[in-house]
Amino acid sequence: MKKVYHLSTCDTCKRILKEVNLPDDVEQQDIKTEPITSTQLEEMQSLSGSYESLFSKRAQLYRKRDLKNKDLKEEDFKNLILEHYTFLK
Numbered sequence: 001m002k003k004v005y006h007l008s009t010c011d012t013c014k015r016i017l018k019e020v021n022l023p024d025d026v027e028q029q030d031i032k033t034e035p036i037t038s039t040q041l042e043e044m045q046s047l048s049g050s051y052e053s054l055f056s057k058r059a060q061l062y063r064k065r066d067l068k069n070k071d072l073k074e075e076d077f078k079n080l081i082l083e084h085y086t087f088l089k
Contacts, residue, residue, distance in 0.1 A: 051077035059086040
């Protein structure tokens with residue numbers, strides 16, 4: 001099954017979903033109300049090549065926690081994404 005992950009509160013996501021006009025067989029998952037699972041994240045990682053590539057360094061929590069000054073590993077990126085949806089690009 002095909003699936004699109006999005007934020008229902010994100011204007012960019014709303015605009016893109018409206019423009020793309022997804023077929024009925026594509027499932028939509030709002031990651032704010034239905035968090036991604038570890039299995040889903042692992043599938044994304046296998047497509048992208050790394051958890052870091054899925055990680056948003058623009059998230060407010062990234063700056064608030066001063067994560068730029070920490071030596072984050074792949075497992076750290078994975079755990080942070082699973083912890084809070086804003087870390088997913």
